[in-house]
Amino acid sequence: MTAASNGRRPVAVTGVLMALTLVACTPDQENDTMTPEQSRQKLISEIITVIQAMAPGARVDSSVEDRDLPCGGLAGAEYTSVHSYVVVTGSAGIGGTETDVMAKTRTPLEQKGWKITRNRKSGETSRFSVDKPGTGSGVLLVSPEDIVFNGETLCVDNPDR
Amino acid sequence: MGQGRDPSSAASRASGSSASSAVAALAVLRHIAELAERDAPAADRALLLLRDGALVGEAATRLADELHRVAGAVRRAFLEAFDQVAGGTPGTPPALGYPPGACRGGPGNGCARGFVGGDPERMRALEQQLTSAGRTWEDAGSTLARLLTGAGADPSPAHVIGQAGAWTAGRPADIARRRHQLQLQLTQSGSAALATFGLPPVPTMGEAEGRRLTSGLNAVLDRTGNTDPATRAAAVRRYFGTLTTGECSWLATHQAELVGNLDGAPVTLRYAANRLRIADALEVEQAHLATMMPTDPTYQRQADRVEALRGFLVPHLRRIWDPMSKEMLEIGTFRQFLLFDPRGDGRLAEVTGDLENADDVAIQVPGITNRLDNFSAIAADARQLVIDPRTRRLAPGAAVVSWLGYDTPELGDAVDPAKALVGGRQLAEFRAGIGVCLKPTAKTNLFAHSYGTLVSSKALQNGAAFDTITFMGSPGLGSNVNSVADFRLPAGTKVYDLRAPGDWVSYTQGHGKDPADFADIIRLDAGDSSGHSQYYKLNSSSLENLRAILFRRPQELTFTGTHLDDELAGAMEARAFIAWMRSQVPAEKVLKLGVDMDPIIQDVLAGRVRTPAEWSGAVQRAKAVFTQHRISEDVTLTELDAELGKLAREVAAKQGGFLAGNRVESAVHLTTWLLSQMPPEKTAAFGVELAGILGDKSLETPETAIKVIRLVNDYDVLDHITPTELQSGLVAASAKRTFRSSYEGFRAAGLSEAQAFAQATTAATAAGAAVYTTTTPVIVALGFQRGIDNIADLGGIGTKDKAK
Numbered sequence: 001m002t003a004a005s006n007g008r009r010p011v012a013v014t015g016v017l018m019a020l021t022l023v024a025c026t027p028d029q030e031n032d033t034m035t036p037e038q039s040r041q042k043l044i045s046e047i048i049t050v051i052q053a054m055a056p057g058a059r060v061d062s063s064v065e066d067r068d069l070p071c072g073g074l075a076g077a078e079y080t081s082v083h084s085y086v087v088v089t090g091s092a093g094i095g096g097t098e099t100d101v102m103a104k105t106r107t108p109l110e111q112k113g114w115k116i117t118r119n120r121k122s123g124e125t126s127r128f129s130v131d132k133p134g135t136g137s138g139v140l141l142v143s144p145e146d147i148v149f150n151g152e153t154l155c156v157d158n159p160d161r
Numbered sequence: 162m163g164q165g166r167d168p169s170s171a172a173s174r175a176s177g178s179s180a181s182s183a184v185a186a187l188a189v190l191r192h193i194a195e196l197a198e199r200d201a202p203a204a205d206r207a208l209l210l211l212r213d214g215a216l217v218g219e220a221a222t223r224l225a226d227e228l229h230r231v232a233g234a235v236r237r238a239f240l241e242a243f244d245q246v247a248g249g250t251p252g253t254p255p256a257l258g259y260p261p262g263a264c265r266g267g268p269g270n271g272c273a274r275g276f277v278g279g280d281p282e283r284m285r286a287l288e289q290q291l292t293s294a295g296r297t298w299e300d301a302g303s304t305l306a307r308l309l310t311g312a313g314a315d316p317s318p319a320h321v322i323g324q325a326g327a328w329t330a331g332r333p334a335d336i337a338r339r340r341h342q343l344q345l346q347l348t349q350s351g352s353a354a355l356a357t358f359g360l361p362p363v364p365t366m367g368e369a370e371g372r373r374l375t376s377g378l379n380a381v382l383d384r385t386g387n388t389d390p391a392t393r394a395a396a397v398r399r400y401f402g403t404l405t406t407g408e409c410s411w412l413a414t415h416q417a418e419l420v421g422n423l424d425g426a427p428v429t430l431r432y433a434a435n436r437l438r439i440a441d442a443l444e445v446e447q448a449h450l451a452t453m454m455p456t457d458p459t460y461q462r463q464a465d466r467v468e469a470l471r472g473f474l475v476p477h478l479r480r481i482w483d484p485m486s487k488e489m490l491e492i493g494t495f496r497q498f499l500l501f502d503p504r505g506d507g508r509l510a511e512v513t514g515d516l517e518n519a520d521d522v523a524i525q526v527p528g529i530t531n532r533l534d535n536f537s538a539i540a541a542d543a544r545q546l547v548i549d550p551r552t553r554r555l556a557p558g559a560a561v562v563s564w565l566g567y568d569t570p571e572l573g574d575a576v577d578p579a580k581a582l583v584g585g586r587q588l589a590e591f592r593a594g595i596g597v598c599l600k601p602t603a604k605t606n607l608f609a610h611s612y613g614t615l616v617s618s619k620a621l622q623n624g625a626a627f628d629t630i631t632f633m634g635s636p637g638l639g640s641n642v643n644s645v646a647d648f649r650l651p652a653g654t655k656v657y658d659l660r661a662p663g664d665w666v667s668y669t670q671g672h673g674k675d676p677a678d679f680a681d682i683i684r685l686d687a688g689d690s691s692g693h694s695q696y697y698k699l700n701s702s703s704l705e706n707l708r709a710i711l712f713r714r715p716q717e718l719t720f721t722g723t724h725l726d727d728e729l730a731g732a733m734e735a736r737a738f739i740a741w742m743r744s745q746v747p748a749e750k751v752l753k754l755g756v757d758m759d760p761i762i763q764d765v766l767a768g769r770v771r772t773p774a775e776w777s778g779a780v781q782r783a784k785a786v787f788t789q790h791r792i793s794e795d796v797t798l799t800e801l802d803a804e805l806g807k808l809a810r811e812v813a814a815k816q817g818g819f820l821a822g823n824r825v826e827s828a829v830h831l832t833t834w835l836l837s838q839m840p841p842e843k844t845a846a847f848g849v850e851l852a853g854i855l856g857d858k859s860l861e862t863p864e865t866a867i868k869v870i871r872l873v874n875d876y877d878v879l880d881h882i883t884p885t886e887l888q889s890g891l892v893a894a895s896a897k898r899t900f901r902s903s904y905e906g907f908r909a910a911g912l913s914e915a916q917a918f919a920q921a922t923t924a925a926t927a928a929g930a931a932v933y934t935t936t937t938p939v940i941v942a943l944g945f946q947r948g949i950d951n952i953a954d955l956g957g958i959g960t961k962d963k964a965k
Binding site for chain 2: 054059062063064065066069070071073074075076077078079085087089091093125127129131137138139141143145146148151152161
């Protein structure tokens with residue numbers, strides 16, 4: 001039995017590791033169950049559904065612009081976790097007053113679980129900053145001619161590391 | 162295909178309508194369906210690779226069209242074969258779906274065009290997939306032919322599939338040829354490098370002429386060796402102005418080492434020179450990688466360097482949205498490097514946009530842990546700044562320089578300002594040198610992040626001039642900078658700061674006062690980013706603010722005046738705790754400690770520490786580091802306990818009231834008490850498992866109590882403390898917590914100090930008694946277990962059940 005309760009032991013390590021544990025649980029690393037490819041497919045497919053609901057009949061296209069960018073580590077620069085940028089476009093848009101655009105955009109987004117964090121209008125284009133926990137985030141640009149989504153997948157564990 | 166499984170002989174239609182022939186027909190149908198479902202999609206992966214840009218350009222479009230058509234024909238042939246044999250026989254046709262489009266929207270409909278190229282690695286994967294698909298279909302065709310013939314059916318669908326296989330198997334040769342061409346381009350000639358940036362080829366030139374050009378340039382450099390960077394760059398620019406375009410091309414290709422990083426040289430010449438240097442470096446680094454064992458701890462980073470260098474030579478592909486044709490068009494943009502030095506972690510400066518004609522220029526300065534191997538992250542941030550989100554085209558008139566021109570610290574030496582002092586001088590020189598290549602009216606903006614803010618601070622103190630300066634997630638700008646005024650910047654210079662909620666680097670103030678707390682700085686909103694690395698997040702107010710600065714749209718800036726506590730609960734306390742730690746541990750010791758702790762921290766952050774055993778290992782390693790640096794001389798358990806307890810209480814109290822605060826503080830005290838009794842590594846593993854068992858359950862639940870007993874037993878906790886001591890610790894923690902909360906409650910209710918003390922003492926005694934009563938069954942059981950163990954030890958009988 002030992003009871004060196006007041007010894008000057010190197011127990012500061014506890015504090016450091018407690019802090020690390022807290023840091024390691026930042027939202028950046030909230031999702032480690034999807035592969036990078038799954039994270040891309042999930043974001044793309046969910047946004048395609050939204051765009052098809054917003055503009056039925058629109059031809060939808062998607063691409064992955066930057067894949068597997070590093071986002072791991074304390075400074076978010078290591079390949080232990082990765083994320084990607086995707087672009088999804090719809091060939092038809094939404095016209096009308098700002099209220100019309102808002103209504104026709106907000107409903108499909110919110111029905112699919114997306115949250116509009118901010119929106120503003122610039123010329124003919126309405127810009128919606130959107131986010132969906134467990135899926136990703138991005139900016140949805142809605143004009144009378146087309147809909148363009150620039151998105152960012154979640155930062156997920158890199159299975160190769 | 163397995164002949165043994167071929168039931169075709171039993172499927173003869175000649176047997177008429179007998180039951181056995183019906184069974185045989187069903188067996189054939191089942192075989193065809195299985196074959197179809199397994200082999201019809203053989204080329205789908207190749208189609209997906211094409212969609213992902215493995216090969217782009219007209220050839221890719223043609224291949225995608227053809228392959229899509231062939232894959233559809235194969236599916237139809239399988240269904241036709243099935244239908245033939247089925248006749249009137251009931252059977253479930255194979256579910257084959259449709260081949261994936263190689264382009265969304267269908268082949269030939271908005272597919273890649275305008276650029277011919279691809280990704281060598283994915284091209285190789287495409288070759289393998291096509292080879293495999295070809296063989297699969299050829300085999301499937303043979304098998305199906307036997308099945309159909311045996312069943313007395315027309316074998317032509319099988320021939321279609323066999324031909325599809327032959328055609329598909331013939332495609333990889335063409336792709337391999339294109340891949341080799343592409344790889345040759347990567348390690349290209351000087352003329353190709355020049356052509357990449359619109360420069361003329363090198364004219365035929367004699368040796369003497371070449372020597373004249375080189376010595377002329379060297380003379381300029383010698384003459385201006387002792388002047389300031391701007392003067393020297395201007396002299397270099399003037400010298401190049403005296404040369405013909407062909408002579409410039411000669412210098413870029415024959416003196417690439419000199420021209421690549423030479424301030425004042427026309428930027429396109431630097432891009433071409435550095436392209437050649439990168440190709441050379443790629444060869445060297447690939448060769449080095451080939452000598453390494455994959456088990457080498459540095460292997461992965463070396464592989465990343467090779468991948469990064471290869472990426473620098475391949476155009477960045479982007480699909481732009483054409484509102485007129487309503488199609489996605491693929492374009493490739495060649496990477497432009499103003500600075501390239503692969504030594505060490507690498508030094509780079511990449512330009513996104515047309516630098517020499519830009520009206521608005523941003524220079525990004527990144528912080529810790531940025532290197533050549535992970536440069537793609539910074540480059541992607543730069544694109545987010547200047548690409549129009551709707552058209553996906555580069556915004557005209559703007560350019561971003563991603564400047565990684567200094568040796569960034571890793572986590573371990575991030576507390577050392579030495580690299581910032583050197584980096585600051587390098588940034589100031591770069592800024593001065595690049596000035597001669599910009600439009601005189603160009604507006605320059607400095608976007609600095611993390612340790613890069615300290616580097617930028619040093620650069621500003623070295624005279625670097627910018628129209629706007631933006632700090633993000635700063636650990637401080639040096640102990641001598643406590644306000645914007647301390648920089649003595651020219652009038653009109655705007656200085657902004659962004660601090661995201663939860664940005665732990667801002668809390669450290671490791672290099673001085675957080676600029677977000679400067680009275681004279683302009684705080685911009687970064688409220689929807691979080692942590693240290695989301696300032697360029699696509700949908701963030703932070704990125705919008707950076708874009709508003711770059712594109713001179715002040716009306717779009719959004720401001721904030723939040724305090725730490727508004728941004729994240731506990732941030733103020735975390736900052737106070739870090740400040741306390743810094744006050745206790747000498748800076749030079751922190752530096753050494755940081756270097757040695759770095760790999761452990763990396764393991765924790767990378768998620769490589771998960772299980773109790775791994776946590777135990779990590780704590781053991783950390784303990785060794787702490788012991789080596791004699792941190793215990795600076796921070797004792799008692800001191801740490803008091804500070805952590807205070808921090809926990811204040812944070813929890815703000816969120817859940819003083820009772821919650823006291824509860825959390827007690828938990829901290831209990832943890833540190835346990836740590837004082839057992840080795841830290843054992844406590845860590847024990848704690849992880851105990852938390853897993855307890856969750857929100859109570860010790861009074863029999864199953865939970867039994868699990869805790871077994872855990873205590875498994876970890877030999879009783880080797881360090883007796884059950885009675887454990888119980889005393891629990892009782893004392895509860896009594897202390899109750900006393901504190903009760904006392905404060907009674908005082909808040911208006912009781913005098915003496916009255917509150919008496920009442921709180923009573924409450925604490927009652928709480929302690931309650932804990933004593935609740936835990937007694939567990940403690941008695943532990944005591945009993947300990948007795949059995951002692952007897953077993955005496956008799957050499959192993960009764961401990963370590964299995965959980």
